[in-house]
Amino acid sequence: MSTFHPPVGFPLRDLPSAHAEHSPSSIALRCGDRERSWAEMARATRSLAQGMHQRGVGHGDFVSLLLRDGVDIVTAAFACYQVGAVPQPLSTSLAPSELAAILELTTPALVVTQDAQSTAELPGDHPTSAVDQLGTDDAAQLPTVISPSWKAPTSGGSTGRPKIILCGQPAELPAFDAEAWQISGEDRFLMTAPLHHNAPFATTMTALFHGAEVTLLERFDPEAVLEQIERHRITWAYLVPTMMRRISSLPEHQRLSYDLTSLGQLWHCAEPCPAWLKEEWISWLGGERIWELYGGTEAQAGCTLSGTEWSAHRGSVGRPRWGEITLFDDQCAEITEPGIPGDVYMRVSPGSPPAFRYIGAELKEVDGWSTLGDIGEFDTDGYLYLHDRRSDMITVGGVNVYPAEVESALTEHPEVLSAAVIGLPEDDLGSSVHAIVQLSTPGQNTYSLSTEQLQEFLTSRLSRHKRPTSIEFVQTSLRDEAGKVRRAALRRERLSPEGIPTEPKEVHYA
Known part of the structure; x- marks a missing residue:
């Protein structure tokens, strides 16, 4: 891990070289058989950035990253920051019609693919390059610009129609993500999910921003998670409840044979976690190590809670930790009494800039409040309990x-x-x-x-x-x-x- 600790507001474009200057041989990232030190990451990032610059990618442009390999996604994202562009990781499993709809919304200045065959199969007529053909050793000076947004995840939601959720934070080190997820530069970080999803991309990049040592799984395997935690002395890991269930289903002697004592925090989100499953993990690892985050990709507000808190408020997703969360009834009247369900609405804290804007969808707000469609209720201690999506x-x-x-x-x-x-x-x-x-x-x-x-x-x-x-x-x-x-x-x-x-x-x- 790097010894450089960047301050809030530090340009993301300069982080690979800053970490390389302080800790050139420290491991930045590994995935399968691939491993990159910070010195190697800085060189690879600059090479891709030069290639993007030569292809006309500039300030505020979208660059779609249609890549399977996590090392390539991270490197290309940092390269985007160096030319002032907005990285947009996309799933390589998208149907041609789905991909075409997303690319139509963003009109990317460049689509980066895994190989030449993937480039040939792309729908539409967009500037493209295979990642292994994009880099160049050109030493020309890159423009000193800051991308207006550091990520642009996609969402189909319940409608099935794609939209882009453009982050309102420019490509300067944000305080929010590290604080919300409790990530530090001292962590040995494990990501088990693909980086084209918002939370995996945001947390992985945040860990790298701060100089943590990051390990990515090539594909999820329940025993591989335990093996990687033991081998690399992982301190911070990400799972979704389906993964937790598959790990719990391993034979007990197999599951308990791995040393997980290094693990300080195991975070889950993205889907409801059944109470029985949460209890199993709390019993196994301890409530102080199990953490949950509830919030949307929009990130205007959200909740977190530890397993210890959850045991005292069984079924809750926590108390609001950033932004504001309230409930409204069917008549659009605010619900202030505990125990009464209503539609969950969120907004940024007063005086804060917008957390996001949509591309391809209209934002429906009332006095700054917007909803993800969830139904929930608060208890007397201010903990939120979700029932379900109203549309479901x-x-x-x-x-x-x-x-x-x-x-x-x-x-x-x-x-x-x-x-x-x-x-x-x-x-x-x-x-x-x-x-x-x-x-x-x-x-x-x-x-x-x-x-x-x-x-x-x-x-x-x-x-x-x-x-x-x-x-x-x-x-x-x-x-x-x-x-x-x-x-x-x-x-x-x-x-x-x-x-x-x-x-x-x-x-x-x-």
Whole structure:
């Protein structure tokens, strides 16, 4: 790790060379067999920046990073800062139509791909370069400019239509991310998720900004996480609850054979964490080491809490730590009493600049308040408890059913790896509760768990109107690499063009 400790406001463009000057041989980044010292990072960054400059990339331009390799993503992002551009990591798994829609929104000055074949397969007509062909040893002076934004993540949200969430912070060292995630330059940092997602990119770059030693997983593997923590004496790690479940499912003797004593903080976010799973991890590692962050990519406000706090406020996502959070009822009146649910609204603290702006979507605000669509309530101590997304809520015979609650109960079963619950049209009650279940160990064409067994398991956990009336078993993952489930897309896939439920191959009715 680097001995240079940059002050708030330090230009991100100058960080690789500053860390290289103070700690040239210290490891900046590793991923699989690739490893870069700060001296190597500074050289590689400048080479890519020169290549971008030669291709006309300049101040405020978007550069789309269509890269699989984490080392290349980080290096290219730093190169963007050196020419004043805005890096935009994108998933290499995007369908051509999805990618085309995103590129149409940003009109990037350059698309950087992993190789020449990826470049040839790009939709549309955009300036492109394979990353291994972009660098140059040209020693020409680069312009001294600061990018107007240090990241521009994409979001499809529940609508499925892409939008860009342009960060309002210029490419100067922000105080926010390091404080919110409690990251320091002394950390040995482990990222387990792909960097084209916002939280993985933001936390990884923040760790590097401060000179931490960063380890990236090439792909998630439950045992590899434990092995990397032990091998590199990791102090800070990131997981999503689906990953936590897979690690918990390892045989106990295997899971407990690794030395995790170096780990000071394990953070999770991106999806609700079932209470039983959180309790398992708190029991295993201790509440002081388990941390959760709740907030949107927009980052106008958010909550954090430790496992110790969670044990005293079971099910909470914490108290607001930055910005402001409040609740509004259906009549747009603010809810001030604890225990009453409402729509969760957020805004930046008074006097703060805007945290973001949308490209490709209209921001709907009331007096600076905007919502992610969540429903929640506060307790008497100011801790926030989430119910679900309003757009995902199912109304069965006039009674509201929250999919997250049903999914949490389903995943308590030891053979259920993941679950998604959606509402489907039903003539009598208006909607029916449909569960899509991914088992931990499915057979080739058979399932070890029957719908009757699963329904019996739910009997003591959910009231009758919340229990699924139909259960569908699938072998494909229900969540994306960030741990998010897109219920609206799952629902569309199970409806005909006329809005009538179709019959999945593996569906069982209660």
